[in-house]
Amino acid sequence: MADDSTTTIRATFETREAADLAVEHLVQQHGISRPDIFIQSATDRNTAGSVPSGGDAAHEEGARRDAPLEGQIEVSADIASSQFAAVQRSLGHAGALRVSSR
Template structure:
């Protein structure tokens, strides 16, 4: 939970794969505690993102058509304020299409 010593950063990704890469970087490179990182669909519908990736994109007959591609994926995390610039850069490198912080 955010308090005076944390900043909440949110990023939106087109694929679940990109969102998971962003989370992996937060935890492994920046030492963010996993319980302080949240992943959810942007809409109220279950979604694996809005674009095929990973196993969805590499199906033998082309992209799978049964993946629930119903919207983007949001990753949010409570981080130390001094990590903000580095985490923003990391999210951008992972493919974030929108970024905001509070």
């Protein structure tokens, strides 16, 4: 009998850029549908990450200050339990600081 149980995997990232890369890994490498992937602040504060990246970092006058850098970003998705190890590796390659499940 095949194990068809699911688990919610969560990963935290310092930048929105890394979180977006993680979403691409989930979609392209693991076949997870975009509507099944959630991106949100890891805290109760609105945030674009905890450090400047991408367009925020490359600005004529230095790093942009108009996007809140209030904390980390969380990416989560429900996946088949059998995918956990492979998805965990992909999230790590994308720059995850922490990966957990529940």
